[in-house]
Amino acid sequence: MQPFTTFTAVAAPLDITNVNTDMLIPARFLRKPRDERYGSYLFHDLRHDEDGRLRDSFVLNEEAYRDAKILVAGANFGCGSSRESAVYVLLDSGFRCIIAPSFGDIFFGNALQNGVLPIVLPEAECIELRAHLDANPGATITADLQSQTVTAGDGKVRRFALDPLRRERLLTGLDEIGLTLTRLPAIESFEQRYAAERPWLDR
Amino acid sequence: MPAEMPPDSASAKPSTLFEKIWNAHVIEQGSADDALLHVDQNFLHEGAFLAFAALRKEGRSVRRPKQHFAVADHYVPTLGREAGIAGITDPEVRGLIDLLEQNAAWGGIDYAGIDDPRQGIVHVIGPELGLTHPGMVITCGDSHTSTHGAFGAFAFGMGASQVKQVLATQCLWQRRPKLLRITIDGTLAPGLSGKDVILAVIAQIGAAGATGHVIEYAGSTIRSMSMENRLTVCNMSIEAGGRAGMICPDDTTFEYLHGRPFAPKQQHWDAAVAYWRTLKTDDGATFDREVKVDAGALVPMVTWGTSPGQGLPITGRVPDPATLSGDARRAVESALAYMGLKPGQAMDGLPVDRVFIGSCTNSRIDDIRAAAAVVRGRKAKIPAFVSPGSTQIKRQAEAEGLDRVFTEAGIEWRASGCSMCVGTNGDLLKPGERSASTSNRNFEGRQGRGARTHLVSPAMAAAAAVTGTLTDVRRLLAGAAA
């Protein structure tokens, strides 16, 4: 996994609450291999009309946000299915950071597994940030995981929280399987005791 | 076998079902909030190809193959199943099913393919085969894994990276969730079911109402529910944002499990049940949040919008955005526009184009019986089909003659799979078509681009099929009472 320390990029205001995983990547693309086209499936049906033309009304199609790599969205971002593809499409089109008042739990975990930082800021601060981005199209935001701050051009520095263990793993880009397998003796002794207490689980 | 178990050091303190399961599975405490948990049972479907690819690329293997089970459900066709895998013409779809079979064989994992009598939707067959037990930690790369919590298990969905971790290690680092108890008391009126209960719960607490929480469902309504209806309730925990849903196991649970292929064998049965009986929330145990629901007051539910939280009693009217402001107003406006509805429009009588009865939410034998009871002696006015949740349920329904109730009404009787819940097998609505669907997600485009989904119970879906509109099923049942 790519570590995350600090990231500065153009940020786009996404005025949608309950952005679900079917919006992030419609189910018909789930069968596709993760090749160089993968990023183009991001928000596919919001971005394109039924004839495949770009919709002017969608924020990421606006000239100022063509290079956006950070999203500031509404509450419950990434709700819905467990598809990790919803993170892959973001990552493969360059997004490393999403800011929202809340996230779907599974999406949140999936993002951390892939070096994408989901930042929870209070609803009022997200609205403030979106207003700033609306007023300054193409403005950048800096997300710093070391100092746990979000800095925008409005001069304010906003702090965010993240569980220390999760922060540490993201900062170092740690491989969880590697970490777990260093515990193998403890795992094996747990399993022996567990199985002895539950003979009905023996198949 | 509680007598042989080490005494729980925390046993003096009343604890919840969740805490008992969590504590029994902690291998190592990472931080105050984070632990390495043993996983008893993992389920796999076609979507696992990403996890297997990564696992194989890293040169790893499946550590404990017997604790996994794979089944083809998301991409299987619901028509022409006699032809088996050869009947699938789309090479991409066929390739995904082939890949699951190959990966299962590579990992030494038991696999139910398209023509296996054990085939069905993963969250239907886990319980049906007796793979799902009380007290287990159960995982699957699928958000509706919460379904299995109906047995008193901690069951949750995860993404491909974690599927890979479970395959490689049989354990998972987990953050300890908060606990929410939803107590549902009262007697459901005739014509109502678990689906109406969970749609009402989500309408009450919202689509993010349980974010960060595991939900325990309690109360007299839950206690008197069948396993099938409990599974429906737990299934949609994720639609309320919940990490998992769970119900304390009781005699209903044990009776359901007894004698199933992977249930504890006879010589271990009593010990297993004795242990399972300890898995209840103690009096005085505390939750981070509590919510109460009066089931006696419920009316059949229907969703009107594009989020599962946008639900109403069938007697209700859609909201008027003019009465709202800010994000809430925008959300209602965009949902109404997508759904082709006017502010204040009544739900009862809204014309529907198609009906889908199926999905891991509502495709079990109870659901099919409830739909058949409404359809019996009537004719469908619009295209409709039933996709039973498993091959075994299909056979059972046929043995009860329920397939003929549907086919004589002009409703198609198909094979089992995820089907029009997600449409990855090609069972899709056309743009602009409106469905009454027993599935769990009414997201924009979920049942096809531009498709408009109204989530309902099986009885309400059947009522829509025979009237051609969203209809209060209680009227039809009253008419049929004689």
Ligand code: SF4
């Ligand atoms: S029936 Fe629908 S919700 Fe259930 S597992 Fe299949 S696609 Fe997912």
